[in-house]
Amino acid sequence: GNVVLPFDYTSISPHLGLREEGIYKAYTGRGKGVLLDRNCKVISPVFDAFGRGSEGITSYCDGTNDKWGLFNVVTGKVITPQIYDDTFWCNEGFCRVKIEGKGWNLVDKSGRELFSGYVPLVKDMSNGLALVKDSNDKYGYVNRSGSWVVEPQYDFGCDFGPDKLARVKKNDQWGCINSLGKVVIPFGEYDEISDGYSSADGKLNFRSFRKNGKYGYYGNGEWIVPCKYADNEELNSRLYRYAREHGITMKD
Numbered sequence: 001g002n003v004v005l006p007f008d009y010t011s012i013s014p015h016l017g018l019r020e021e022g023i024y025k026a027y028t029g030r031g032k033g034v035l036l037d038r039n040c041k042v043i044s045p046v047f048d049a050f051g052r053g054s055e056g057i058t059s060y061c062d063g064t065n066d067k068w069g070l071f072n073v074v075t076g077k078v079i080t081p082q083i084y085d086d087t088f089w090c091n092e093g094f095c096r097v098k099i100e101g102k103g104w105n106l107v108d109k110s111g112r113e114l115f116s117g118y119v120p121l122v123k124d125m126s127n128g129l130a131l132v133k134d135s136n137d138k139y140g141y142v143n144r145s146g147s148w149v150v151e152p153q154y155d156f157g158c159d160f161g162p163d164k165l166a167r168v169k170k171n172d173q174w175g176c177i178n179s180l181g182k183v184v185i186p187f188g189e190y191d192e193i194s195d196g197y198s199s200a201d202g203k204l205n206f207r208s209f210r211k212n213g214k215y216g217y218y219g220n221g222e223w224i225v226p227c228k229y230a231d232n233e234e235l236n237s238r239l240y241r242y243a244r245e246h247g248i249t250m251k252d
Contacts, residue, residue, distance in 0.1 A: 012036070017053035017089060023073055025050055035073060043076050055090035057109060070095060072109055079111030092125040093144075106130060106146075114146040126159040129179060131166075139168070141181070150181035161196020163205035163219060185209075190227075201249040208235075217242075 009026040015035065022038030035044035035058070044060070051059035051068055059068045061082060069082040080097075088096040094106040094114065103118030106125065114130075115122075121133040129141040129149060140152035141160075156169040165176040165184060174193050176185035185193065192210035199205075206219025209227050215235050216227030224242045229235040243250045 015050065015053050015058065018056070018058060018073060021056060021073060023053070023058075035071075037073075043073060044071060045078070047071075051087060052089050055093065055109075057090040057095055059084075059087040059095075070097075070107060070111065074109075079109065080107060088124070092128065094125045094130070096122060096124060114142075114144075123159055127161075127164060127179065129160055129166075131157045131159060141166070141179075149179070150177065158195065161205070161207065162198040162202075163196045163207060165196065165207070167193050167195070199243065199248050200251045203246075203248045204243065204250075 008028060010029045012024055012026045015023040015025050024036040025033055026036050027033040031048060032046050033048070033050065034042045034046055035050065037043050045062075047060045048063035049061045051061070053059065056072060056074045057079075058071050058073060060071045061068055065082055067082040068084045068087045069078060070080040070087065071077070072079050083099065084097040085100045086098040090109070094108055096104060097107050098104050099118060103120050104122045105118050106114040106122055108114065119132055120135060120137075123131040125144065129143060131139060132142050132152070133139050134152040136152065138152035139154040139157035140148055141150040141157070143149050154168040154170050155172075158167040160166045160179060164179055167174055168177055170187055173188040174190065175183055175187035176193060178184050190209045190211050194208040196205060196207045204219055206217050206224055209216050209218060211227050214228045214230050215232075216229065217224040217235070217239050225235060225238045229238070240250060
């Protein structure tokens with residue numbers, strides 16, 4: 001057969017975060033490496049290391065310092081210099097990045113930082129919104145333009161789930177808001193609210209609630225299982241019965 005890649009590398013392995021794009025990491029015995037596409041074509045400069053990657057973006061380090069930068073495997077371009085102490089996976093087109101002593105930011109696939117200044121904390125973009133903690137330790141949500149959709153006012157917050165709701169905490173009580181910031185589950189009405197779940201086929205988006213020691217499931221705008229069951233087996237039995245009756249495929 002024809003040699004499609006010179007015998008210059010001591011190890012070649014898939015880039016775990018970029019499997020769908022068919023990206024491989026190829027290293028020489030001198031500790032240097034490049035990225036290869038599915039046709040074994042070199043698509044990156046020579047770097048010392050590659051970090052987390054997803055959605056066509058990977059972090060890289062070229063050895064000039066101990067910082068990380070971002071590289072776009074689709075365009076084949078370095079989109080940020082090595083200035084970050086930590087980088088995370090790309091989600092909905094944005095990567096979370098951190099600079100010690102400054103804070104957090106989100107970077108898009110062109111290398112543009114979402115915020116003009118760094119914030120104490122920002123989470124991944126989720127359903128078009130990102131949770132942000134401000135300098136007063138209050139949480140709110142920004143959109144893809146970096147504008148506040150939900151002003152910082154909560155003591156804690158969580159990502160928006162597949163049901164398009166987010167758990168938020170205020171005065172030691174939990175509630176849920178929608179993507180417009182409207183409170184749809186009043187604070188203190190339930191003792192516990194879970195994160196959001198989704199069925200295997202995506203037809204059902206739901207979460208569990210606890211009140212006075214009894215649990216239930218709410219999803220798709222209705223109570224799937226009323227909040228009156230203390231027995232976990234009975235609770236889940238009724239959830240799967242609802243799924244069967246409505247042609248919904250649940251996850252194992």
